[in-house]
Amino acid sequence: MxxxxxxxxxxxxxxxxxxxxxxxxxxxxxxxxxxxxxxxxxxxxxxxxxxxxxxxxxxxxxxxxxxxxxxxxxxxxxxxxxxxxxxxxxxxxxxxxxxxxxxxxxGIDLNKLGFWKKKILKMVADGLENENKAENLELINALKNGGSxxxxxxxxxxxxxxxxxx
Ligand SMILES: Cc1cc2nc3c(=O)[nH]c(=O)nc-3n(C[C@H](O)[C@H](O)[C@H](O)COP(=O)(O)O)c2cc1C
Structure with a gap:
């Protein structure tokens, strides 16, 4: 049980x-x-x-x-x-x-994250943007703007x- x-x-x-x-x-x-x-x-x-x-x-x-x-x-x-x-x-x-x-x-809730965590997520988003792959767009958007x-x-x-x- x-x-x-x-x-x-x-x-x-x-x-x-x-x-x-x-x-x-x-x-x-x-x-x-x-x-x-x-x-x-x-x-x-x-x-x-x-x-x-x-x-x-x-x-x-x-x-x-x-x-x-x-x-x-x-x-x-x-x-x-x-x-x-x-x-x-x-x-x-x-x-x-x-x-x-x-x-x-x-998901990502930027309002609840501190400065450093937000900075890390921004770096991850920038890295994914540089890869220029269509399949990453949804995740990049969530990392930059939040989303559930x-x-x-x-x-x-x-x-x-x-x-x-x-
Ligand atoms: C610093 C940091 C590192 C993260 N690393 C990963 C990761 O390695 N893999 C992943 O899928 N999500 C990662 N995430 C996203 C979180 O796992 C995601 O926002 C999750 O929904 C948070 O759950 P919680 O709202 O219960 O805290 C990371 C988020 C932060 C802030």
Whole structure:
């Protein structure tokens, strides 16, 4: 039985996915910052779903959570478009071999980002612009102006996986 979703979210997109999944499965969602609630409600090695936002290829706080709980599956929330190659890269960079990883496309909220993070995203956008590829235009626009790619359909693969194992 899955006890809860734990998530780490900097600007709110991962939180949105956590709430969507939590509503579907009827289980509680805890922001990783809710340390007291998590301590009170969960025991070591309890089954959980972990969702984390991606920063420079790393799923934030995954390393910490996997030491304490049994992750049934993980959702990685990033701004890049979804494709198999990218998911494989994420698995490798985050040492994910024991549980499935689902990519959930989030978005960019420039109003919630500090100076340096905005500067990094601007540099990434400039680099992509120099590559001059039509397939990057949507991402460049999001990096420069913000935008959300959150859709309820994006959680379907994760929900189907859970349906098949329970
Ligand atoms: C400094 C920085 C680095 C990022 N690196 C990546 C990345 O490597 N891959 C990716 O897909 N998205 C990357 N993103 C985009 C975030 O993962 C995306 O905005 C995500 O939706 C944030 O989720 P949150 O709103 O829950 O914090 C980066 C964003 C920032 C600010």
């Amino acid at each position: 899955i006890k809860a979703i734990i998530y780490s979210s900097s600007t709110g997109f991962t939180e949105k996915y956590a709430n969507l999944i939590g509503d579907e499965l009827n289980i509680p969602c805890y922001n990783i910052k809710q340390k007291n609630e998590i301590k009170k409600e969960l025991k070591m090695n309890d089954n959980i779903i972990y969702l984390g936002w991606i920063c420079a290829g790393k799923i934030i706080r995954l390393g910490k959570i996997r030491k304490k709980y049994n992750i049934v599956c993980c959702g990685a929330v990033g701004a890049y478009p979804e494709n198999e190659k990218y998911i494989e890269e994420l698995k490798k960079a985050n040492n994910i071999y024991k549980f499935p990883l689902f990519y959930l496309r989030g 790619f959150v859709k309820k359909e994006n959680i379907e693969n994760l929900l189907n996986y859970l349906k098949n194992i329970t």
